[in-house]
Amino acid sequence: xxxxxxxxxxxxxxxxxxxxxxxxxxxxxxxxxxxxxxxxxxxxxxxxxxxxxxxxxxxxxxxxxxxxxxxxxxxxxxxxxxxxxxxxxxxxxxxxxxxxxxxxxxxxxxxxxxxxxxxxxxxxxxxxxxxxxxxxxxxxxxxxxxxxxxxxxxxxxxxxxxxxxxxxxxxxxxxxxxxxxxxxxxxxxxxxxxxxxxxxxxxxxxxxxxxxxxxxxxxxxxxxxxxxxxxxxxxxxxxxxxxxxxxxxxxxxxxxxxxxxxxxxxxxxxxxxxxxxxxxxxxxxxxxxxxxxxxxxxxxxxxxxxxxxxxxxxxxxxxxxxxxxxxxxxxxxxxxxxxxxxxxxxxxxxxxxxxxxxxxxxxxxxxxxxxxxxxxxxxxxxxxxxxxxxxxxxxxxxxxxxxxxxxxxxxxxxxxxxxxxxxxxxxxxxxxxxxxxxxxxxxxxxxxxxxxxxxxxxxxxxxxxxxxxxxxxxxxxxxxxxxxxxxxxxxxxxxxxxxxxxxxxxxxxxxxxxxxxxxxxxxxxxxxxxxxxxxxxxxxxxxxxxxxxxxxxxxxxxxxxxxxxxxxxxxxxxxxxxxxxxxxxxxxxxxxxxx
Numbered sequence: 197x198x199x200x201x202x203x204x205x206x207x208x209x210x211x212x213x214x215x216x217x218x219x220x221x222x223x224x225x226x227x228x229x230x231x232x233x234x235x236x237x238x239x240x241x242x243x244x245x246x247x248x249x250x251x252x253x254x255x256x257x258x259x260x261x262x263x264x265x266x267x268x269x270x271x272x273x274x275x276x277x278x279x280x281x282x283x284x285x286x287x288x289x290x291x292x293x294x295x296x297x298x299x300x301x302x303x304x305x306x307x308x309x310x311x312x313x314x315x316x317x318x319x320x321x322x323x324x325x326x327x328x329x330x331x332x333x334x335x336x337x338x339x340x341x342x343x344x345x346x347x348x349x350x351x352x353x354x355x356x357x358x359x360x361x362x363x364x365x366x367x368x369x370x371x372x373x374x375x376x377x378x379x380x381x382x383x384x385x386x387x388x389x390x391x392x393x394x395x396x397x398x399x400x401x402x403x404x405x406x407x408x409x410x411x412x413x414x415x416x417x418x419x420x421x422x423x424x425x426x427x428x429x430x431x432x433x434x435x436x437x438x439x440x441x442x443x444x445x446x447x448x449x450x451x452x453x454x455x456x457x458x459x460x461x462x463x464x465x466x467x468x469x470x471x472x473x474x475x476x477x478x479x480x481x482x483x484x485x486x487x488x489x490x491x492x493x494x495x496x497x498x499x500x501x502x503x504x505x506x507x508x509x510x511x512x513x514x515x516x517x518x519x520x521x522x523x524x525x526x527x528x529x530x531x532x533x534x535x536x537x538x539x540x541x542x543x544x545x546x547x548x549x550x551x552x553x554x555x556x557x558x559x560x561x562x563x564x565x566x567x568x569x570x571x572x573x574x575x576x577x578x579x580x581x582x583x584x585x586x587x588x589x590x591x592x593x594x595x596x597x598x599x600x601x602x603x604x605x606x607x608x609x610x611x612x613x614x615x616x617x618x619x620x621x622x623x624x625x626x627x628x629x630x631x632x633x634x635x636x637x638x639x640x641x642x643x644x645x646x647x648x649x650x651x652x653x654x655x656x657x658x659x660x661x662x663x664x665x666x667x668x669x670x671x672x673x674x675x676x677x678x679x680x681x682x683x684x685x686x687x688x689x690x691x692x693x694x695x696x697x698x699x700x701x702x703x704x705x706x707x708x709x710x711x712x713x714x715x716x717x718x719x720x721x722x723x724x725x726x727x728x729x730x731x732x733x734x735x736x737x738x739x740x741x742x743x744x745x746x747x748x749x750x751x752x753x754x755x756x757x758x759x760x761x762x763x764x765x766x767x768x769x770x771x772x773x774x775x776x777x778x779x780x781x782x783x784x785x786x787x788x789x790x791x
Contacts, residue, residue, distance in 0.1 A: 211608030216482055219612060222624060223478050226272045229467050230627035232260060234469045241287045241468035260286055273475060283472030290382075290478040299458035300443075300480050302368055306450075306457060307443040308641055309374040313382025314389055314438065321390030325397045326420045337394065340387025342700030342752035346448035347379035347745055350731050352450060366454040378455045385438050388701070390754070392434060393691060396427045409548045430654035437614045437647050438494030440485045459617050466623045478620060485615025496654065497727075524758035527657070531750050538575015543568060543721045553738040562739040564729060570743050573721035577744075580716070581723040581753060584637050585703040592645040592702075593695040599645070600652025600687060610646035611643070614722075618643060618705045622643075622714040629653060633706075635724065636715035640705045652695050655687045693756070700752035723747065745778045 227234035235256040236248055261272070273283055282292040349774050356376060357365035363375050400406070400423045409687075415508050447459035461475035538559070547567035555562045561570040599606035622639040629635045663705055707724025709715035716722035718729075723744040730740035760780065 209608065210606050211540050212611060213608075215612040216486075217570065219482065219616065220475060220479060221270060222389035223475055223535065223620075224273065224471065225266050226474065226624060226627055227467065227471060228266050229624065230469070231710055232469070235260070235473075236285050241470065242750060261704070263487060269471070270641070271667040277479075282476040283474045287294050287468050287470045287471055287473075292472045295459070295461065296476040296480050297472060299456060299461035299477065302455060302461060303446065303450075303457035304442045304753070306374060306455065308448060308701035309378035310385065310442045310446075311383035311439055313378050314386035314442075317383060317386025318390030318393060322393050322424075324402075325394045325425070327415075333534050335386045336753070336758040338700070338752035339749040340761070341384050341391065341698075341702065342748045343384050343387075344704055344745055344748065345380050345384055345446075346452055347727055347731065347734075347741055349384060349449045349452040350734055350741075351671065352376045354735050367649070368455050371576065373453075373455075375497070377446070377449050377455055377757055380441050380449050380452075384701070384704075385442060388698070389431075389435060389438060392431050392694065393427060396431065397423060400427050403688055412541060422622060425524065429496045429609065430651060430658060431488070432496040432499065433492045433650035433654060434647055436488040437610075437650060440481075440488045440615050442756075443484060457618070462617065463619055463623075466620060478629070480618070481615045481617065485611045500658075524754055527750050527754040527757065531747065534571070534747070535575045537677075538569075538571045538573070538578075541569050541572035541575070543572040545569070545718060552733060552740075553557040553716055554737075555739055561743045562737060564726075564737075565733055566738045570726075573726055574723070574743050574747060577721035577723050577726060577749075581703055584633065584706060585699055588637060588641045588702050589695050589699045591641060592648055592698075595691060596648030596652045596691060596695070597644045597684075597688060599649045600656045601692070606649045606653050613643050614646035616643055618709060622709045625716045626760045633716045633720070636706050636709040639709065639714075640702055644702055648691055648695055651685055652691045655690065656683065657687045659683050665733055696755040699755050700748050703748055703751070730738055749766055 228239075233253070234493075235253045238256055238260070239246060239248055240253060261269060276283055280383060282296060283290055284290065285295065288295075319341070353376060354367050356362045364373050367373060406419060406423070409422075430782075434745070443458065446455075446457060448464050449455070450457045450460040451463075458477055458480060462474060462481070465474035490615055545568060547563070549567065550559070550563050551565055551567040553559055553567070559569050559571065561574065563572055564573070575599040617638060622636060625635045625639040625642075626632075631636070703723065706715055706722075707727050710722060710724035710728055716725045718725065726744045727741060730737070734741045
């Protein structure tokens with residue numbers, strides 16, 4: 197048997213290297229992009245009381261080598277990095293590597309605990325589908341995925357830490373400190389991952405082999421395991437990306453619980469313009485993303501087995517998940533009435549005599565800390581919040597579908613983009629363009645496509661390796677016919693549902709940037725800013741924080757259930773592509789791949 201010769205560096209490897217260098221170079225330009233004197237920032241970070249004299253600033257510039265410019269600093273840092281030296285912190289004067297390793301160790305522990313919570317919740321969402329054999333619209337899972345992490349962290353801290361005194365509320369000194377941050381991070385991730393699996397399972401459970409196994413007396417547990425193994429390959433990259441996102445994207449939760457993780461370390465370094473520490477933290481996150489991407493790809497290939505290489509995959513038949521039209525209609529009515537009612541009111545009028553007032557007829561959703569009407573601010577902020585998130589979601593979907601057909605390039609770029617915390621990208625964009633809604637939207641758009649792209653690439657690869665398309669090519673079908681009639685229909689629908697499921701997550705990413713002062717600025721009535729402004733007094737006036745959080749949850753439920761209702765009304769064709777009956781008759785396999 198002739199051994200397969202593999203290229204040492206393929207398109208994916210080259211793309212990873214180029215993107216890695218580009219990101220690190222951009223991070224290295226932060227002091228010059230921000231239009232702020234890095235010597236003054238470092239001086240303030242070292243000692244807030246020291247006077248910023250010309251002599252003191254000149255001494256710092258000379259000590260840090262700022263006179264030589266960014267290219268010289270980047271070259272020197274890269275040269276030291278090749279020798280294993282991450283440099284010395286500009287603020288503390290200590291070696292960067294121990295600080296990076298300490299923050300990464302904390303974040304990996306938090307990621308493991310949060311991923312455990314997410315897997316348990318995902319299993320709870322998937323179990324009913326395995327038992328009943330049919331799926332649901334997924335509105336509940338979408339609402340869980342839309343829960344703001346930093347708001348959930350604040351509520352968990354107040355309830356479990358302050359009121360009940362069950363768990364510690366801040367710091368990092370033992371396993372008990374993991375619980376509350378892990379719950380805050382794991383619940384939204386579990387809702388997303390569980391919905392993706394539950395969305396794909398009904399088609400697998402409708403296959404012929406399931407009926408045969410049941411008739412042969414095979415246990416339910418074994419059938420469920422085989423069905424999960426069949427449905428997981430295109431979703432394995434999502435779990436890897438979720439793990440990386442939980443590591444570097446937990447900045448807001450780390451801030452709430454004072455967890456010294458790598459994300460919080462990177463944020464502090466960026467604010468103080470501690471360039472070596474920031475570069476080391478970002479490099480650690482990027483390397484983690486590359487490792488997670490490689491492990492996910494290896495796991496997926498092991499699950500698929502030789503069928504992927506031999507173009508012998510038999511894909512599940514298309515089975516749209518139906519939703520009763522009453523579900524999206526009810527959610528739409530509630531949202532439309534609430535937003536429309538809010539648009540009739542003034543969101544900027546201050547009334548300090550009525551600050552933090554409880555809901556009443558005069559103020560149906562109460563007032564905030566300045567006495568402004570929460571309903572009015574919720575209604576007027578809907579256009580900017582939902583409209584911006586929808587535009588980013590649509591753009592991400594188009595990019596994902598395009599890159600899905602370029603798996604080598606897409607995989608490398610996605611691993612790098614997914615490893616970047618939104619807050620770091622937000623800081624870089626804000627440094628160049630200033631904080632605001634436009635900069636936050638650009639930052640989120642730059643990193644919102646990798647999960648969709650990975651999903652699309654996995655589906656494209658499996659469709660192209662299906663036995664049905666092999667038969668189509670043998671019958672003389674043109675590439676255009678195969679692309680438009682079989683590949684795109686099989687890929688676009690599940691990726692579009694995935695994009696809708698991520699719509700509230702994109703809104704939350706915008707909100708988290710607003711929470712950290714990088715998004716919309718006061719007094720704008722943007723939903724993320726509303727969450728940030730209300731977090732400080734959520735114990736006294738929870739309605740101000742619950743209003744935008746519930747609105748985001750309703751938006752998520754509406755997006756997913758509405759798509760399911762529309763999809764369920766489409767007539768099913770007898771021969772609709774690579775998952776149709778003709779393909780099953782051409783090359784029938786009665787057992788799942790790898791079962």
